[in-house]
Amino acid sequence: MSQNQRLLELYERLMSGEHIKKSVEAQHYQVSPKTIQRDIEDLRTMFAANGRVELPYNKKTNSYALSSYNRAINGSIAYALFKILFDSRAYTQEELHTIKDVLLNVTVVHDRKKVEELAKNELIHYTPVKKRSPLSLIESVWQLANASSQSHYVDIYYLKEHDKTASYRRIKPLGVMFSEYYFYIIAYDATKDDNFPITFRIDRIIDFTVLQMKFSQPHSSRFEEGMFRKRVQFMHTGELIYLKFKFTGRSPQAVLDRLPTAKLTKKNDHFIVTAEVFGRGIEMWLLSQAQYVEVLEPRSLREEMKTTIEQMLACYNEATI
Structure with a gap:
């Protein structure tokens, strides 16, 4: 392996939260400890140029590790995010496992096993709320959030709780919110002149199309999710x-x-x-x-x-x- 390849691999491992031991790496790469020390000095120079990250030596562990992580989170943050996801019950088992794998992948290496062990039992007993849409909730939330931020009209087919067939609506999406187990798209009905927004549960949207056509929204009257959340209860809108x-x-x-x-x-x-x-x-x-x-x-x-x-x-x- 060339020096550049070795440096790149060491960089990726450090960015993932690994602790690097000079003697172990010398044996792994079949080079001398002095060579690994030069690699570490080169990496230190590169991280120093970044201005926010250092690569100090830890005497207790006899290893080198980044003082902070640009692309990794520690176990406490990862587990907190898992707990919020479990209690939300918004995602299917498959979707939750997808999110879990991504979160674990960006968790510092020495915390991954512990986080996975703590999450394992809750994953087994996880019970999502029943959804009616065949669409991926993760992708639907993302696309509708983008449509609202760019003021694109959206055509939706919406299935109410007791209906057997979906009804067509054209909406002006304003923002996405989460409340009481469900994601909602807050919107104006494009066919009406109502002066207050309405809510649609995203898991009841069985199909939708983001149109290229945009609607105008004066900056002075733009929708703000934070202000709306302070004034709405159980996602029942109105005056x-x-x-x-x-x-x-x-x-x-x-x-x-x-x-x-x-x-x-x-x-x-x-x-x-x-x-x-x-x-x-x-x-x-x-x-x-x-x-x-x-x-x-x-x-x-x-x-x-x-x-x-x-x-x-x-x-x-x-x-x-």
């Missing part, structure tokens, strides 16, 4: 609502976690909470808080909550069969 309610629960922090736009005013024995939210998804969360929430405004939502609670009570007042 912007200015919400006000009384909260008597034990954890006001739980309110702030669920409603990032919320502002709390402390009263004697409760909080008054105000927030901006999109659509009626907020009603689902408010109902989950039982007697610890009382909606004050808007009046229409207060009446809806009252009607829903009365209907729930009627279910329990009926004679048990």
